Amino acid sequence: MAFVKIDGLRKSFGTLAAVDGVSLSVSQGETMALLGPSGCGKTTILRCLAGLETPEAGYIEIAGKVVYDSARRINLMPEERGLGVVFQSYAVWPHMTVAENVGFPLKVRGVRDRAERVKRILELVGLGDGSAKLATDLSGGQQQRVALARALVHEPRLVLFDEPMSNLDAQLREHMRMEVKLLQQRLAFTAIYVTHDQSEAFALAETVVLMNRGRIEALGPPREIASTPRSEFAARFLGFNVLEGVFHGHVPDGSRHVEIMLPDGTIVRGARADSALVPAAGRPALLCVRREHVQLSTPKPAANSEPAGIAGAIRAASFLGLQEEYVVDVGGQQLRVIHPAMGYSAGTTVTVTLAPERCILLHGTRSDAALQGPHQRTGDR
Amino acid sequence: MAHDKAKSAGVRIAQMTSPASAALGRFAQRGLPLSGVVIGILLIIGPFCATIVRSMLAWDASGPHVSLSNFVGILTSPHFYQAAGNTLICSASAALLSTGLGFALAWIVSRTDVPGRGWFEILNLVPFFLSPYVGAISWLYLAAPHSGILPNLVKDAFGITLDFLPVYGLPGVIGVLTLFYTPYVYLFVVAPLRQMDAALEDAARVHGATFWFTLRHITIPLLMPALLSGALIVFVTSAGLFDIPLALASPKGIRTMPTEVYGLVQFPSDLGRAAAFGVIVMTATVALAILQRRYLSRRRFDTVSGKGYRPRIVALRAGGRSAAVLVELIYITLGVVLPVVAILMVSLSGLWTGRFNPAALTLKNFDYVLFNYSLTQQAIWNSLALALVGATIGVAISFLQAYYIHRGTSRWRGLIDGILSVPLGIPGIILGLGYLILAIRTPLYSTLTIILIAYIARFFPMATRTISSMLLAINPELEQSARANGASWLQTMRYILLPLLLPAIIAAWLLLFVIFIRELGATILLYAQGTETISVALVLLSERSAGYVAALAVIQLVMLLAAFVLFRMTRASLVQS
Numbered sequence: 006m007a008f009v010k011i012d013g014l015r016k017s018f019g020t021l022a023a024v025d026g027v028s029l030s031v032s033q034g035e036t037m038a039l040l041g042p043s044g045c046g047k048t049t050i051l052r053c054l055a056g057l058e059t060p061e062a063g064y065i066e067i068a069g070k071v072v073y074d075s076a077r078r079i080n081l082m083p084e085e086r087g088l089g090v091v092f093q094s095y096a097v098w099p100h101m102t103v104a105e106n107v108g109f110p111l112k113v114r115g116v117r118d119r120a121e122r123v124k125r126i127l128e129l130v131g132l133g134d135g136s137a138k139l140a141t142d143l144s145g146g147q148q149q150r151v152a153l154a155r156a157l158v159h160e161p162r163l164v165l166f167d168e169p170m171s172n173l174d175a176q177l178r179e180h181m182r183m184e185v186k187l188l189q190q191r192l193a194f195t196a197i198y199v200t201h202d203q204s205e206a207f208a209l210a211e212t213v214v215l216m217n218r219g220r221i222e223a224l225g226p227p228r229e230i231a232s233t234p235r236s237e238f239a240a241r242f243l244g245f246n247v248l249e250g251v252f253h254g255h256v257p258d259g260s261r262h263v264e265i266m267l268p269d270g271t272i273v274r275g276a277r278a279d280s281a282l283v284p285a286a287g288r289p290a291l292l293c294v295r296r297e298h299v300q301l302s303t304p305k306p307a308a309n310s311e312p313a314g315i316a317g318a319i320r321a322a323s324f325l326g327l328q329e330e331y332v333v334d335v336g337g338q339q340l341r342v343i344h345p346a347m348g349y350s351a352g353t354t355v356t357v358t359l360a361p362e363r364c365i366l367l368h369g370t371r372s373d374a375a376l377q378g379p380h381q382r383t384g385d386r
Numbered sequence: 387m388a389h390d391k392a393k394s395a396g397v398r399i400a401q402m403t404s405p406a407s408a409a410l411g412r413f414a415q416r417g418l419p420l421s422g423v424v425i426g427i428l429l430i431i432g433p434f435c436a437t438i439v440r441s442m443l444a445w446d447a448s449g450p451h452v453s454l455s456n457f458v459g460i461l462t463s464p465h466f467y468q469a470a471g472n473t474l475i476c477s478a479s480a481a482l483l484s485t486g487l488g489f490a491l492a493w494i495v496s497r498t499d500v501p502g503r504g505w506f507e508i509l510n511l512v513p514f515f516l517s518p519y520v521g522a523i524s525w526l527y528l529a530a531p532h533s534g535i536l537p538n539l540v541k542d543a544f545g546i547t548l549d550f551l552p553v554y555g556l557p558g559v560i561g562v563l564t565l566f567y568t569p570y571v572y573l574f575v576v577a578p579l580r581q582m583d584a585a586l587e588d589a590a591r592v593h594g595a596t597f598w599f600t601l602r603h604i605t606i607p608l609l610m611p612a613l614l615s616g617a618l619i620v621f622v623t624s625a626g627l628f629d630i631p632l633a634l635a636s637p638k639g640i641r642t643m644p645t646e647v648y649g650l651v652q653f654p655s656d657l658g659r660a661a662a663f664g665v666i667v668m669t670a671t672v673a674l675a676i677l678q679r680r681y682l683s684r685r686r687f688d689t690v691s692g693k694g695y696r697p698r699i700v701a702l703r704a705g706g707r708s709a710a711v712l713v714e715l716i717y718i719t720l721g722v723v724l725p726v727v728a729i730l731m732v733s734l735s736g737l738w739t740g741r742f743n744p745a746a747l748t749l750k751n752f753d754y755v756l757f758n759y760s761l762t763q764q765a766i767w768n769s770l771a772l773a774l775v776g777a778t779i780g781v782a783i784s785f786l787q788a789y790y791i792h793r794g795t796s797r798w799r800g801l802i803d804g805i806l807s808v809p810l811g812i813p814g815i816i817l818g819l820g821y822l823i824l825a826i827r828t829p830l831y832s833t834l835t836i837i838l839i840a841y842i843a844r845f846f847p848m849a850t851r852t853i854s855s856m857l858l859a860i861n862p863e864l865e866q867s868a869r870a871n872g873a874s875w876l877q878t879m880r881y882i883l884l885p886l887l888l889p890a891i892i893a894a895w896l897l898l899f900v901i902f903i904r905e906l907g908a909t910i911l912l913y914a915q916g917t918e919t920i921s922v923a924l925v926l927l928s929e930r931s932a933g934y935v936a937a938l939a940v941i942q943l944v945m946l947l948a949a950f951v952l953f954r955m956t957r958a959s960l961v962q963s
Contacts, residue, residue, distance in 0.1 A: 055866075055870045057870065059795075082412060082415075082869070083866070084411070084872045084873055084874050086870075087872065089870075089871070090866075090870035090871070092867050094861050094863050096861065096864050096866065096867035098864055098886075099864075099886070100886055109868065109873070110871040112881075113868075113871070113873040113877050113881075155871060156871070159871070
């Protein structure tokens with residue numbers, strides 16, 4: 006039984022379809038992350054759930070209560086939906102103290118034992134002694150906690166998080182991520198996160214919804230989403246290298262492996278994303294491989310008929326600490342590689358080896374190439 | 387109902403508000419902001435339509451008929467062209483001079499290390515709060531040939547006759563307009579000057595530009611939008627200002643646009659011609675406003691951002707420092723000190739002869755004006771009532787409009803914003819004429835109510851702008867989070883938005899209060915016996931006794947300066963954008 010049910014949700018801004026017929030369901034106690042680049046519609050869905058945006062069409066049900074239904078012209082106002090929301094800017098009211106901020110949801114509901122509840126929730130988020138401070142005197146991390154406490158104090162059954170960590174520095178972000186996860190387990194609320202940061206989505210959520218241009222691109226458990234992109238957009242967004250080529254043929258060993266030919270004539274082997282993909286020789290194909298899964302080695306004179314790997318040339322190298330990142334030119338296409346340091350410098354010729362089980366093959370339709378070029382795909386800004 | 391469940395511990399308290407209060411909330415959220423907009427549009431459309439209709443009506447033996455004869459009458463009269471020419475000369479000169487002076491003052495205060503900057507910063511704004519009519523008559527006391535304080539001082543001391551001081555006529559009008567409107571430009575320029583990224587100017591200096599070259603090619607171009615907005619406001623408002631030409635041009639028979647309209651309404655009145663005059667002025671201002679919107683929307687000026695940069699403070703050399711102090715002192719002397727001193731001197735003298743005699747100090751003018759003369763007593767109460775009630779209603783309407791424009795979802799917000807800004811350019815006397823025509827055969831005629839309506843109609847856009855500029859700086863998520871956390875729209879207004887907007891609301895209220903206390907252009911057409919205001923009483927008394935005028939002007943000055951002091955005490959900001 007779905008706790009949150011979204012059906013055929015549509016919302017456009019001018020001519021832009023921000024949410025283009027999205028259907029989703031979240032079960033009670035589940036944690037879901039809406040992941041995607043900016044402008045993919047994830048925040049709009051969240052705002053439609055909260056009642057801060059009015060969709061054009063669709064149906065939203067929260068905890069068995071219809072909060073929006075275009076067919077029956079139902080549209081509950083935000084305050085009628087009984088949610089908790091953590092905003093990207095935290096939206097901590099600057100003219101109130103911490104306790105007044107956190108107590109606000111109780112005040113508007115006319116709850117009597119406010120002080121007690123506020124104290125309890127502030128202790129829970131680790132702000133036990135700061136309740137008399139003005140909210141603006143707090144650091145970013147503390148404001149985040151105030152926003153969190155305020156969203157939880159009235160014990161809502163659904164809590165929405167709009168990019169809650171994006172204004173924190175990297176260290177604090179990881180810390181808060183853990184705390185939020187612990188709180189969620191303890192208080193057992195259903196949570197929906199919106200984020201453009203894949204590591205945040207994978208760390209927090211049980212179900213990840215990858216979105217692109219107002220539609221759902223992929224939906225599943227984090228591990229599945231992270232390891233197996235099913236579209237070029239997903240591959241690029243998740244930081245895979247994408248090489249273009251054409252299908253060449255099956256590997257005659259009965260596996261799911263398929264050969265594709267890169268423009269320079271090199272043959273590479275990879276695994277089909279799913280068995281429904283039928284590789285007809287000569288059709289455009291895409292080979293997707295994570296940066297960490299590319300092997301580099303110094304070229305040796307090929308003595309036997311084993312596939313010797315692909316010839317490549319280092320374009321740029323940068324030292325990351327433990328590893329090195331290389332940009333490798335492979336037959337005119339660029340491959341980003343994160344590799345144990347080999348000491349290669351620009352201009353070095355190398356042999357690139359791709360393990361077939363690490364490579365994912367997709368049909369080479371260009372229609373969903375939302376992210377152009379290889380540069381801006383890692384982690385979105 | 388929320389309590390009962392909440393009382394039992396452990397029960398979830400996240401339930402919804404009751405359907406009845408939700409329905410009320412929905413109505414308030416949609417209806418209240420819209421009502422502010424509707425009232426604003428009606429306030430504008432009413433006098434507009436009345437003026438247009440009246441301008442096309444002419445009477446003959448058989449009764450009224452539609453005719454263009456009013457327009458023909460005006461456009462064939464040489465008086466119209468004299469008045470239009472004089473007004474153009476005055477307002478263009480005043481715009482040019484006050485833009486230069488306003489920029490200089492703003493630059494001195496915000497970007498140099500001149501001593502006493504804090505004081506100059508306060509004093510530069512004082513003329514903004516003074517009455518232009520009182521400013522003009524005080525300059526008559528100061529500089530009128532033969533009777534002025536300054537010519538007499540010079541004559542007594544040096545035996546030189548200073549009867550060439552051009553206080554009457556166009557030079558006098560331009561001079562007083564410039565003194566009075568310089569703070570407008572100052573307000574437009576000082577904020578962007580403070581927020582300008584010093585690196586933009588530094589980059590010019592390190593690449594070889596001199597100080598003056600940088601000022602001319604970097605600083606001033608970057609400030610262009612602010613300077614242009616300031617200059618345009620001065621041009622339009624000074625073209626429509628009735629007070630100063632009435633005091634300084636009319637006595638010499640020099641025609642200007644506002645005094646010409648006033649003349650047409652006086653007995654034997656010709657409302658048809660006056661209305662035609664009004665239609666011509668309205669058309670010109672609306673065209674100008676559209677042009678300005680086009681211009682501003684076409685060009686992008688993103689270099690001056692809202693980021694809190696630390697501006698470059700220029701360390702002036704000794705000569706530059708003296709020059710800067712001198713500019714400041716001259717402006718404050720001419721714009722604040724001398725007029726206030728002159729008014730005080732006249733008000734404390736028994737019979738004004740053009741020379742101040744400290745031995746003959748008397749309070750009898752004040753005694754008469756405050757306690758013995760029903761006209762001035764009535765006028766003081768009327769002005770106070772109009773200002774207190776008008777500012778309160780005006781701010782309420784303005785808040786709703788600002789909310790509708792910046793928080794609403796209507797597709798027409800841009801257009802509505804444009805329509806609601808129209809009164810900014812319409813001279814008070816023209817809008818007053820519109821309301822006169824509208825009210826003339828109704829019970830509203832010759833009541834304080836019609837004056838109140840005209841005040842609000844003419845000046846609500848100034849309050850709307852003050853509130854809007856702060857509303858734009860408030861993250862909407864602050865309100866949204868209140869809604870998402872269970873507060874109704876009304877609760878969100880009460881607990882979140884209004885407290886956050888309070889400084890702007892106070893600033894807007896004080897601004898309207900000050901404007902209403904000194905308004906003359908609209909009032910002069912709408913007052914009747916019993917509904918005189920302080921400004922009207924000043925005009926009526928000006929033919930009787932300088933002492934009464936000055937005493938009443940001092941009383942008005944006290945009210946205006948009280949508003950200024952309150953304004954300084956709150957964190958309110960008048961900065962225009």
